[in-house]
Amino acid sequence: MSGRGLFGRIDWLTVFLYLFLVLIGWVNIYSTTLSDPNLSIFDFSTLYGKQLLFIGMAISGVLLVLFIETNFFERFASIFYIISIVLLLGLFPFGRTIAGATSWYDLGFFNLQPSELAKVATALALAKFLSDIQTDIKKPKHQLFAVIIILLPALLILPQPDPGSALIYFSLFFVLFREGFPLYYLAILLFLVILFATTLMFGTVWVAIGLAVLTVLVYTFKKASTKIPFIPVLGIIVVAVLYSLSVNFVYENVFEQRHRDRFALWLSLEKDESKLEEIRKTIGYNTYQSEKAIESGGFFGKGFLEGTRTKGDFVPEQHTDYIFSSVGEEWGFVGTGTVILLFTIFFLRLIHLAERQKSEFNRMFGYGVISILLFHYFINIGMVIGLLPTIGVPLPFFSYGGSGLIFFSMLLFVFLKLDSNRLKDGI
């Protein structure tokens, strides 16, 4: 501990942004869950009252984190990871099922979601492994091990089933990329995703034509000096077309109708108005209601506690996953724009913090924190505003829920704690 007290050289800008986001989140939860204006905001029988309690618990957790010695996290990273894996395995016999997913331990006063804990642990473990002096990210063997660290918890979470949480672990690949994992892996992944979507939207024939046209354009406009060998390019095209064909096959034969419906909704594949109407009422109901609520906010919004669709409880799960739609309806474009701006500044600030770390472990853990938070933010808001298919993940600091808020906060503050001590690390 330095002489500057509990908070040391903590980055106050990030703390301020964090508190601001939590506050905005709570205000919207209040508006969404308010039913009787006469009750006190500290009435813990209400959801907004409970959330206030959770905020208190999160801040206590944060203080706890700040009390802990810095190198505690690095030293026990592997232990945390193993505990998390055990807890995830323990869910199979002992888990409590809520809303169809066996993701919780019932602690009586509180439902613990180990997948949240595992996010922190995995980020720590990955950072620990990568920062090890003996690890060389260029070696395929080490690459594989890093990938296993990431995917093991994801594989355990997937059958709960909780695909949303499982997906989050893929965000940790960003840490690998930052540390020298070949970028073309990302390029290939991106290429495959684009091929997948375009195949569904336009069909294999058009994808093939598109690729051919693209190739011709590249050859036409390339500098005369640059040589691009033709055979490998042809090979890529052939593989891409085969992949495109397999996409069709998988889509029609492996996917179930509910999956197809989600893709149909996401990529606007369905043009028939009556079927669209049907989708809006079933699989696309949440997205439709949420988009409508945001749309109806306009530029200035309807005002605090004035959101008719929020009040009428039209958007399902609005206080949890769809909390952003309440921002959209009541605070309008001004509100949503502000929230996006705050998050963007918040993330850029965290990257700045991560990059200034002298310790590799700190930097990698920082990247892990950013990746996890960013992925939540991206998937959640993307889903709420209708850009991404429906995947149930909470919006960090906003969504109602104890586990989420507490672990997001601890995730962030473990990193802030590391950051506040960065100057000593080198010594």
Place this chain on the structure above:
Amino acid sequence: MKKLLLSSIIVIIGFTFIGRLSYLQLFRFSPDQTFEDPAIKAIYDYPERGYIYDRNGELLVGNQPAYDVMVIPREVKPLDTLEFCGLLGIDKNTFVEKMEKARIYSPRLPSVLVHQLSKEDYARLQEKMRHFEGFYIQKRSLRYYATNSAANVLGYISEVGEWDLKNNPYYRAGELKGRTGIEKQYEEILRGRKGVKFIQKDRFNRDIGPYKDGKLDTLPEQGKEIQITVDKALQEYGEGLMHGKRGGIVALEPKSGEILAMISGPTYDPSLLVGRQRSNNYSTLHYDTISKPTWDRSILAEPSPGSPFKILNALVALQEGVIEPSTTFKCYHGFYVGSTLRGCHCGGGTRDMNTGIFRSCNAYFAGTFRKIYSKYPTTDEGMDVWEKHMKSFGLGGYLGSDLPTGRPGRIPDKAYYDRAYGDNRWASSFIISNAIGQGEVAATPLQLANMTAAIANRGYYYTPHVIKSVGNKGAIDPRYTEPNYTTINRKHFEPIIEGMANVYKYGTAKWLQVPEIEIAGKTGTVENFVRINGERMQLTDHSIFVAFAPVENPQIALAVYIENGYYGARYAGHIASLLIEKYIKGEITRKDLEKRMLEKTLEHEYAKPFSGEPFNINEYVW
């Protein structure tokens, strides 16, 4: 590169989100989405529909309250079912069934348990209502008819359909709208403008308070009352006379074009289309495809006008200067077209205009008609002139009355015959039937009455209409207060009218004179054919009569058309005389005539073609 990767991704995500949000909140946002918002329920406050009065200020249509018993299933507490059923006047099974139906529809929303309670049931129920939780009484306003006649003029109202909802943003599902007659034509005046109250709702459609504290709410605007030109007494009397007969009658006031009575037979009591039995009654009327009670014969039937049309041909001939009132034609108990003799019932001999009209001589008018055409070098030119004169009487086109339906009738033109015979392949002898109102000409009873009014006015008419005044102001569309002049000079009408007066004095209608009233009229007997099972057969002639009275300063002009009523002076002539007397004197002196008309029906005539057996037409038996 690898350091910037995540930063770039964060910025790209930020821009993408902002872009999508601008699209949603700035581009797709529309300020008046209050009506689409499922969270805002608009509750409408309906003004009372305007009353309709007759020309003398007698009430024709008003409103009556009706009481629906409503239920919100989830709010229902255990109750004494037997007592409740007793009060409602239904049995227990019906009650259980209806409750189940309401619960299936929605446990939270009100459903109708019993439609339109009678006043007595309502009075008994009202006292006990507070014992039954979850039930309440909703008052509705229904049309009330102070007359059992004029259904075709007044029209009816019914719930709006999909088409109305799509084409008129004012209406919401379940609202009422005028469908025919006055109710349709003056819908916006009668209905007023509903008020609206916005209520904030939740996802289960429960009220959770006024929206924006009622800032957007509006008050209802009362519907205005309307006075129409129809004379209730005359209309009711006319419908009585039409008992058992099919046809149409239109009576006009020549000096204003106001429609005094517009009768279609058979008709129906307008009260049938109100209340609990409405849909049953509607089906019965709608599917009666033989007598077609909802088909307004006074403005939709287009028979050949028959002999009344002769007087127009005479007027045209006078105007064209091809005959004088003293010009004579010889009648050989008919006239020759080429070498074939077409018959005539006038008795034969030399006919001038006066006797030609009052004896309705076919030969006289055939001669007159030929003279009109022989004035011009080609039949085409003659046809154009003839057509122009005829159309100036409001024939062969829509009259432009304020009735929402109508037919144009037909005045054939040269194009019509070119189509039928080929260009230059026809002459006046081909179309000679038009001289006597048979052939290709056709007119609705309204057009015939209007034509008669033009003769009564000696050369002009006002567009027939039923609106007299709206609200407290008398102002009506100026269209109905401007005279329409015919192409015939005023001086030519006197000899014609003299002939028409003689119809009553010496001619075809001399048995129908009304004491103290000088009437001018013209009988018409129209041959007609139908096709039944592909076989063309002739039916008993239609009986047509046009008349106006008194001859000087006419107060009423009318046309009576009775399907298969045989010769003009028979049914149509009787009815015309009775209506004239009723309107001018207010009472009937010739009770024998009246009794005969009220009692006689033509059902036996209408049954003939459907009997499947051979039948005689034009029988003289009464």
